[in-house]
Amino acid sequence: xxxxxxxxxxxxxxxxxxxxxxxxxxxxxxxxxxxxxxxxxxxxxxxxxxxxxxxxxxxxxxxxxxxxxxxxxxxxxxxxxxxxxxxxxxxxxxxxxxxxxxxxxxxxxxxxxxxxxxxxxxxxxxxxxxxxxxxxxxxxxxxxxxxxxxxxxxxxxxxxxxxxxxxxxxxxxxxxxxxxxxxxxxxxxxxxxx
Amino acid sequence: xxxxxxxxxxxxxxxxxxxxxxxxxxxxxxxxxxxxxxxxxxxxxxxxxxxxxxxxxxxxxxxxxxxxxxxxxxxxxxxxxxxxxxxxxxxxxxxxxxxxxxxxxxxxxxxxxxxxxxxxxxxxxxxxxxxxxxxxxxxxxxxxxxxxxxxxxxxxxxxxxxxxxxxxxxxxxxxxxxxxxxxxxxxxxxxxxxxxxxxxxxxxxxxxxxxxxxxxxxxxxxxxxxxxxxxxxxxxxxxxxxxxxxxxxxxxxxxxxxxxxxxxxxxxxxxxxxxxxxxxxxxxxxxxxxxxxxxxxxxxxxxxxxxxxxxxxxxxxxxxxxxxxxxxxxxxxxxxxxxxxxxxxxxxxxxxxxxxxxxxxxxx
Numbered sequence: 002x003x004x005x006x007x008x009x010x011x012x013x014x015x016x017x018x019x020x021x022x023x024x025x026x027x028x029x030x031x032x033x034x035x036x037x038x039x040x041x042x043x044x045x046x047x048x049x050x051x052x053x054x055x056x057x058x059x060x061x062x063x064x065x066x067x068x069x070x071x072x073x074x075x076x077x078x079x080x081x082x083x084x085x086x087x088x089x090x091x092x093x094x095x096x097x098x099x100x101x102x103x104x105x106x107x108x109x110x111x112x113x114x115x116x117x118x119x120x121x122x123x124x125x126x127x128x129x130x131x132x133x134x135x136x137x138x139x140x141x142x143x144x145x146x147x148x149x150x151x152x153x154x155x156x157x158x159x160x161x162x163x164x165x166x167x168x169x170x171x172x173x174x175x176x177x178x179x180x181x182x183x184x185x186x187x188x189x190x191x192x193x194x195x
Numbered sequence: 196x197x198x199x200x201x202x203x204x205x206x207x208x209x210x211x212x213x214x215x216x217x218x219x220x221x222x223x224x225x226x227x228x229x230x231x232x233x234x235x236x237x238x239x240x241x242x243x244x245x246x247x248x249x250x251x252x253x254x255x256x257x258x259x260x261x262x263x264x265x266x267x268x269x270x271x272x273x274x275x276x277x278x279x280x281x282x283x284x285x286x287x288x289x290x291x292x293x294x295x296x297x298x299x300x301x302x303x304x305x306x307x308x309x310x311x312x313x314x315x316x317x318x319x320x321x322x323x324x325x326x327x328x329x330x331x332x333x334x335x336x337x338x339x340x341x342x343x344x345x346x347x348x349x350x351x352x353x354x355x356x357x358x359x360x361x362x363x364x365x366x367x368x369x370x371x372x373x374x375x376x377x378x379x380x381x382x383x384x385x386x387x388x389x390x391x392x393x394x395x396x397x398x399x400x401x402x403x404x405x406x407x408x409x410x411x412x413x414x415x416x417x418x419x420x421x422x423x424x425x426x427x428x429x430x431x432x433x434x435x436x437x438x439x440x441x442x443x444x445x446x447x448x449x450x451x452x453x454x455x456x457x458x459x460x461x462x463x464x465x466x467x468x469x470x471x472x473x474x475x476x477x478x479x480x481x482x483x484x485x486x487x488x489x490x491x492x493x494x495x496x497x498x499x500x501x502x503x504x505x506x507x508x509x510x511x512x513x514x515x516x517x518x519x520x521x522x523x524x525x526x527x528x529x530x531x532x533x534x535x536x537x538x539x540x541x542x543x544x545x546x547x548x549x550x551x552x553x554x555x556x557x558x559x
Contacts, residue, residue: 023250023253023254023257025257025260025261028257028258028261029261029264029265032261032262032265032270032271033265033270033271036265036271037271040271040273050273053273054262054273058255058258058259058262061258062251062254062255062258065254069250098430124247124251127244128247128248128251131244131245131248132248133539136539137539150242150245150246150249151245151248151249151252153249172203173199176198176199176202176203177199179202180198180199180202183238183241186241186244
């Protein structure tokens with residue numbers, strides 16, 4: 002299927018706004034517009050379909066982070082931006098895998114995106130630390146924290162689900178867990194700084 | 196306890212659930228006690244972090260869903276575009292023909308050189324780490340085992356164990372990788388897990404050039420252990436990376452740790468690498484893991500003259516051998532695990548997960 006849909010800049014702005022709000026339609030549109038382009042780039046340069054999926058999803062996350070920050074000014078076509086980010090991410094990955102790379106075949110023009118990738122990596126590593134801290138927290142703390150802070154369920158609902166006699170009990174338990182999670186997370190943060 | 200109350204107060208403050216009086220006294224408390232104020236700031240930041248984390252997670256799952264949905268509806272396809280390759284082929288047909296013939300000649304040359312040198316290579320300076328069984332000892336340990344556990348032995352009667360090594364599962368359904376020199380020349384092969392249970396196995400693939408062998412457990416008592424905790428590493432490993440080994444130099448599983456010392460093996464062999472770890476007869480065929488719990492190699496020999504110079508076959512060879520197996524035999528459904536689920540665990544936990552998948556290989 003060929004998507005030669007032309008987007009003008011107002012469309013692109015609306016798309017980014019939708020993306021920032023985690024709107025499924027916007028994500029779909031971005032997928033339809035750019036996935037094949039990124040896939041071609043990756044596959045022509047030593048990658049597999051799985052690599053293409055990873056790189057594309059990471060690119061969309063970079064876009065999402067930028068869109069959410071609110072200070073995003075797109076100085077080029079969205080297509081060029083997406084292409085540049087994917088290309089940079091893929092080059093980095095190839096470098097990490099120590100694969101020999103003659104030069105990336107691709108006819109699209111690019112714009113510098115180093116700063117974005119830098120801040121994305123920073124965020125990414127923080128999230129991974131949080132993931133790790135949650136993993137180390139153990140059950141039932143982990144489910145409790147996830148239910149309240151990630152799924153945003155109400156305390157009474159959680160108390161019922163986890164078998165606490167009342168919401169206050171569950172709340173106390175939650176705070177204890179939260180304190181442990183904080184300790185784990187900050188320890189992880191310190192570890193990574195050194 | 197006080198901390199808990201403070202946390203509760205902070206969260207209610209941030210959500211704007213405080214009554215005006217409470218809010219006023221809370222603000223007063225912050226002003227008077229800098230320690231409390233610091234805690235409020237710190238916790239606010241932490242909650243923001245949690246919020247971002249939660250958004251990030253939801254977004255990731257949206258991405259995942261959309262990907263699968265579009266794949267199902269056919270809006271995107273996961274395929275290698277071939278158009279450019281065909282174009283290139285037409286353009287460079289002649290050049291490629293020349294290149295191919297040069298490549299052919301070079302291959303022949305290199306192959307003949309390789310066989311010429313390879314014959315010299317298996318000198319006496321390295322020692323294969325399979326364990327030769329002294330009959331009395333083997334008999335004694337078996338007697339002890341039989342008495343204590345009253346276990347069912349799968350060994351053929353009246354045949355002594357010729358030699359033994361280690362091996363490990365690459366597919367939970369009972370596919371074991373070990374060294375070819377551990378199983379070559381055996382009439383019967385029995386593998387034993389860390390709990391002492393024995394299973395009969397047979398060789399499905401063995402290659403003396405690469406010293407790789409694949410066994411299949413053919414025993415009604417064997418139960419699939421499900422997905423393996425560790426993955427097999429496809430890429431290479433860096434110098435100095437810490438690693439650890441599990442194997443059976445004794446009748447019991449033994450753990451050891453070391454580091455990656457050189458990227459090539461004996462006499463510059465690029466299919467293997469050198470590690471600094473102590474290994475003994477019986478370690479042959481045992482897995483070498485990195486910190487993440489990924490298999491990076493298979494121990495196969497040590498230098499006789501030096502201490503702590505051990506060679507391991509790179510895990511890439513597992514993939515290569517598997518391709519050959521798939522080509523030549525009907526074992527089409529062997530699946531290697533790529534991701535290790537124990538990457539974030541500490542060592543003791545990792546070993547607990549791994550040890551069930553490491554076997555002693557005994558050849559009769």
